[in-house]
Amino acid sequence: MKVIEVKNLHKTYDEGEVKVEAVRGIDLTFEQGEFAAIVGPSGSGKTTFLNMLGGLDTPTKGEIDIDGVKVHNMKGSALIDFRMKNIGFVFQAYNLIPVLSAKENVEFIMRLQKMTKIERDTRAEELLKAVGLGDRMNSRPSKLSGGQQQRVAVARALASKPKFILADEPTANLDSKSTETLLDIMEKLNKEENITFIFSTHDARVVKKARRIITVEDGKIISDERKS
């Protein structure tokens, strides 16, 4: 089942007299349950592409269709609302809310979605157990290691039951052991619960795990390989 359809996507940054074309005509489709990595050198446009997929940035030209919704036409609070209901984010620097515990961070989006307390409690506990943090639910981010914080971030991204999860360089700040643990968890969630993951990465370990590798260079897709 098609989750994302991107047609002729362009993004040009107007920086005074210089115009920078970060994305130049990308056409791409993502199916439900994909475990895809977008790779490419720095400045190739992969993060810009990912930001547009997540509705954090708007395309200069082209279309983004997520589950039948034309995201490229959305703006303001409607777009924020759409993100909350449909997209999960995992950031490079974890970006948890420092004053909330691990469980409260996971609950945060569910509160925005106005879920009941019982629903929130149950799901937050389930997700934290799933990422191996059942015993650290009440710890604040400052009391967790980088790997643990990133696992909380994955649980937070899953909390809203999104259509897909976008992860921008999720392992960039992690050591090998934490990276391996995190990738195993994400792979398990992908396989067992058919959750779509889309990464932008430089990390060979992520590339190795990914079942689809999209290579971007100078704002264009130069290869799109699927592993059997």
Next chain:
Amino acid sequence: MNENIKIAWRNVWRNKRRTIITASSIFFAVFFAVVLRSFQLGSYDHWTKNVIRAYTGYAQVQHIDFWDDRSIENTFDYSDELHEKIQNNEEIESLVPRLEGFALGSTGDQTKGIFLIGTDASKENQVTKLADKLVRYRFTEKNIQQLLVQDLFSDALKEKIQEQKGHAYATFERIALHLEIEEADYDAYKETLEKATKYEGTYLQANDDGVLVASALAAFLQIGVGDTIVLLGQGYQGVTAAGKYPVRGLLHFPSPDLNARMVYTNLQTAQTFFSCKNRISSIALNVENTDDVSLSKTVEELSNSIQDEEITVKSWQDLNKEMVQQIQADNSGGILMLSVLYLIIGFGIFGTVLMMSTERKREFGVMVAVGMQKYKLNIILMYEMFFISSLGIIAGILGSIPIILYGYYNPIRLTGEMAAGMEAYGIEAVMPMMWFDTYILNQAIVVFALVIVSIVMPAIKIAQMNVIKAIRG
């Protein structure tokens, strides 16, 4: 607990030092503002009550020309109908009809212009507490000599006692004020001074044909209780007014002007003297609710019910325009000073809000990215500043309570030139503090208003925030 409140409360304590510094600056601003306002408003209240109690009452019913020309011709008929119209107003607590006019007062070879007030003595006491001004202590040549031979007094104090010749007082506190005796030393001197200077006078009784004479006037005319004063003047419609009246007591007014010319008698005695039976020049009124809004409503209601071209109703503000203007000018100065204080505090609050929002730019970006509406971030910021400012406000108000209580029950007694200046206006030379009132709430409102103003710029910044740039930091 609401998630936004929880996040805000925890954020407040994320940087404890900053929160404490900001709350402390608000504490000091509110503390000083409340104490200063309490002093200022307490003084105004004291001044106005002095003027109201000294003479005017809260309002007066007058002949329309009386206030500009206090002639005996500017009087009106005090009918039962008029009395009832006034009395029927629910706000009226008590009323005192007065007949006032100028005359000459004379004893032996001494003669002086006096101002005679004929009044209902018992009602007058209800409105202006006239009986409290009755002289109970008087310094004469004889009792000063008695005091000077006592070892109890220092040379400096003896010098001051000598300066008191001819002075009269209604209370020991006023003697102490003029002799510059500290409150702590009252017990040491009180008995001796009271015993030596005690003066027996009586307040006017009903149908009494005697008079009460202001103490400085009595000293000039060289009369005292039991003596007779001759009054001579012009009565209603040119009739000659003359009569002699026994002195029942002396009155001491703080104002030297009043102290040099006031003579009080019963209303009927004055009406007979001025040959204007049943006529009066004014009716002083005491009202139930004394606040400005209620009083002006009462004045309007009375004007509407009396409906007489000859008669007007004036509030104490109308009767004391000069003092009201002085208070307004002084009050404006006080408010200006507080404005400067709040302006400084306002910049402090603004700095804190700006820091709190700028340093969490990335956090805000993430919150918006995952689905939080931007206005909710402003609500969180608002809660945070509400918590910090509430801490400062509550601490400031709590800190000022003991000072207000102390200042209210133990007003500062002024001495020297300042005291003399106030007494010249007929105002007791003390500075009481104002009891708890809306002025305290006003300080809280001002701080919250500053918070709201301070939050505008960060709120605009949040509204315009670019999520990607914010997340990148």
